[in-house]
Amino acid sequence: MNGNSLLPQTTIEKVVYPFLGPDRSFEDVDAVRGALEEAYAEAGYRTVAVNLPQQEVRGGVVQIEVVERPVGRLRVSGARYFSPERMKAAVPALAEGTVPHFPTVQQQLDRLRGNPDREFFQVLREGRSEDEVEVELKVKDRSPLHGTLSLNDRYSANTERLRSTVSLRYDNLWQREHGAGLTWITAPQSPADATVFVATYRLPFGGDRRVLALYAVHSESDVAALGGVGVIGNGDIFGARWALPLGGDASFWHSLTLGVDYKKFDETLNLLGADAVNTPIGYTPFLAEYSATRRDEPGFWQGTVALHFAPRGLLGNDEAEFADKRFNAKPNFVYLNTGIERQRRLPGGFGLNLSIDGQLADAPLISNEQYAAGGADTVRGYLEAEELGDRGVRGGIELSRPIGGVPGIDELIALSFVEGARLWTVDALPGQDDRLQLASAGVGLRLKLRKQLSTAVDFALPLTDASTTQAGDWRWLFALDYAF
Known part of the structure; x- marks a missing residue:
């Protein structure tokens, strides 16, 4: 031989x-x-x-x-927004002169397919001589410039109802698939209620989907509270996240995320008939988060565990500032977040979503780090972050079913839900509730047109009283999004 x-x-x-x-x-x-x-x-x-x-x-x-037979020629066709040479370099198993090992080729192509702006398939044919082969990667790509316009009513107490979001990002800077984005969130009826600017930059590393994300957040608000107290809050956050895939396959994958933030908030309490009280704070918390996803025939499981901690005296973390912000709050805090979600298909076209998450802390936390409940992502029917606690748990059950045959509509889904949360405050002050509970039930619709315009509408019935919301007061929520 x-x-x-x-x-x-x-x-x-x-x-x-x-x-x-x-x-x-x-x-x-x-x-x-x-x-x-x-x-x-x-x-x-x-x-x-x-x-x-x-x-x-x-x-x-x-x-x-x-x-x-080696690859005599590797050709990339159809690419308009992504560099053919960089796509070739991303698949060294198909380099000219190399005998292709197709399991390795498939792994490298799967990494390329991780970009939603690009899809392709490979064509293998005879080469110019009978002792070699030719490979063509036929690419269908789209512009990496994306934007979103959104209008919703995710508002907090004592602010105007509407919120708008405008975001723009570009996901292929320098032909290296770096991404940069800007986001502006405001209350269009009263910008003083909420104005937030966000800048992000994403850098992929290597071929295994490691990503370093950098971001900066600036917020401005002048929110009038009850009882003649005005809260003026301006804050900045500068952070980084390092995402490390830990491997897996088509049915299971997991990852580790490490992060650090520097947070600085200037807050002023204006009391009628008294001098203003300043309670600024600056601190540096760290994050270590593990997440895992498992797919099966009827759906998937998804879970996360995240540890948040801050050492005393590092880039802020001043004990006096924490004491001014909240009684008994310490700059060297530690707390744990965890959550699990199950989505599965049911007979008759129905879908079931079960979710539970929570936070565990052993000491009082400042409000910026507390567990928030209420709003579109937690317990519908209540205002956004209507209640806060040092510890908390939230659960939800949602049953959905697509409605087909509606002319002009790409997707229409009807749903019903039951949600609830319980929160605990560590070292509650006299007269302060150390336990709070939220619960609601309702129905909703999800609609999508032309894959770019989507609408969500929910009608929720609060079942317990909260700081602002009363039990039995129906509330409807909406979100209108346009993406390109």
């Missing part, structure tokens, strides 16, 4: 051995050739050919020729 450099000798011997011996026919020899080609294919080398050259068999010895 001549020309082999890919399979170990022991593998070849195992393939050939059953065909050795006296009284063999040409069919047996051809069967050896076919078995060897199959062995190469099973090992991932589908371009290898095994031939029987013309020969005169003497002494029972048959010559077999292996042609390990």
